[in-house]
Amino acid sequence: MSVDTDTRSQASKERPPRAPIWWSNAIFFVSMHVMAIIGVYYYPIWLVPRKTIALCILSWQLASFGITIGYHRLWSHRSFVARRPLRAVLAVMGALGFQGSIKWWCLRHRLHHRFTDDPIHDPYAATRGLWYAHLGWIFRKPRYERIPLVDKDDLEADPIVRLQHQFYIPVAVFFGLVAPTLIAKAWDDALGGYIYGGILARILIWHCTFMINSLAHWEGLQPYTDEVTARGNLVGEDQSFWYDGPILALFTSGEGNHNYHAFPHDFRNGPCAKDWDPSKWIIWALHQFTPLVTRVRRAREEDISRARRWMTYVHGLGKDHLPHEWETLDDDAFFQAVAEVENESQSGRIGQLPETELETWDLTRLESYVQNERRIIILIDGWLVDVTRYMSEHPGGPALLGQHSFKPLLGADPADIKSDLPKDAGWAFNGGMNNHTRTARARMRTLRIARYVP
Structure with missing residues (x-):
């Protein structure tokens, strides 16, 4: 399964103007590759001491887990809560990845999740091609018009993030290039430490991370959602290509099960026991056996189950035959509806389910x-949605929901406060601020309490 032809053609029509070249980034990126090739040529790997090879692997893997556990799951998605000592270690490990500061990386990754596959607003949209998603975006310096919409208050409030952002370059250079050289000097192989533990390890972490942006959005399975190009790898089924199997998952510290993109706030990238996800295991162990991780977040099992059931039926019957009302059904009602449609589809009739009947509220009742x-109430497409208990679960953070919540003005005449009446956040929910998934839309419907009539 690959990015379909319609999606590609649509993306080409919406392709934004070519951004200016980011010369400093391009020169540094190319220079690192050139130095790696020259270094390996003049100092081939069969001459390198085993200790230096081990140092290269260690430096690469520390950077890998710094990106997956720190940059990605901790800071980008807030999928677990870590104490300051662990955050400090993860900040240094992430700097080893040579992928920018925590703040720089996370803002763009959050933008990627809000507008996944959008050729204009997704920084590394897979719909712009495999090459662009992998490394083409690195050479350009676009102006992301919607990045101000991304919540960054939590990042700016974290002293570790602020400190790392301020001193990112010296921290990255020292721990990524200088430290491996000094360590390998202990066994008289400073050159090998610089080439293999420094430069080559940085090349490895770059391309292993970039494979998630490219290959993990290009080929693989979609057990949770088909709304985005993200695909799963190493989830127990037969795969078509080498990068769909254990290779991709092993090289990315467990990020290979990328179709779990549908549940970004979950600390697990693979929710099943058979899913290869060492990042998940490390977070779980730190939570269970140390005080360093105080809380982990998981997607609701009913949401995961519903997503899998939906995709199972999509593959069996076809997406065009599925009523959207099914997304909020419980297990019994879902399979009953499936049975009814399977019977009626023989005659070309598809059953429609009645909309849930809720009360109608006016401004006085709402206040x-x-x-x-x-x-805490939000108005979405004319429905009043109670998000009080959902605030802590919201992948985008509670502050975003708070911005759109209704603020009561008791005692005032509605005719005099038209500008302060509940404002419908449907535009934001339906793509203005985030392209919400099918699962998110289903969850929103379960939180509706009434229809609002001014």
């Missing part, structure tokens, strides 16, 4: 509910 019950 009273918010004030007396101390609830």
Whole structure:
């Protein structure tokens, strides 16, 4: 399964103007590769001491886990809570990846999740081609118009993030190039430490990370969602290409099960026992046996199950035959509806399910509910959605929900406060600020409490 032809043609039509070349980035990136080739040529690997090879692997893997556990799951998606000593270690490990500071990396990754596959707003959109998604985006310096929409308050409030951002270059250069050289000097192989433990290890972490942006969005399985190009690898089924199997998952510290893109706030990239995900195992062990990880976040099992059931049926019947109302059904109702459609589809009729009947509220009732019950309500497409208990679960953070919540003005005349009446956040929910997944839309519907009528 690959990015379909319609998606590619649509992407080409919407392709943004070519951004200016990022000369400093391009020169550094190319120079590192040239130095690696020259170094390996004049100092071939069969002449390198085993200790130096071990140093190269260690330096590469420390950087890999710094990116997957730190940059990605901790800071980008807030999937677990870590104490300051662990955050400091992960900040140094992430700097080994030579992929920018935590703040720089996370803002662009959050933008990627908000507008996945959008050829204009996704920094490394797979719809712009395999080459661009892998490393083409590195050579350009576009202006991301929607990056101000990305929440960054938590990043700016973290002293570790601020410190690493301020001193990123010296930290990255010292631990990524100088330290391996000094360590290998202990066994009289400073040159090997610089070439293999420094330069080559940086090349490895670059391309292993970039494979997630490219290959993991290009080929593989989609057990959770087909709304984006993200695909899963090493999830127990037969694969078509070498990079769909254990190679990709092993090289990316467990990020190979990338179709779990549908649940970014989960600390697990692979929720099943058979999913290869060492990053998940490390986070779990730190949570269970140390005080360094105080909380982990998991997607609800019913959401995971619903997503898998939906995709199973999509593959069996075909997406065009599925009513959207099915997304909020429980197990019994879902399979009953499936059975009805399977019977009716023989005659070309597809059953439609009635919309859930809820009360109709006016402004007075809404104000009273918010004030007396101390609830947080958002208006989405005419529906009042109670997000009070969902605030801590929201992948985009509670602050974003708070910005769109209703603020009661008891005692005021509605005719005089039209500008302060509930503002419908449907535009934001439906793509203005985030391209919400099928699972997110289903969850939103379960939180509706009433229809709002001004």
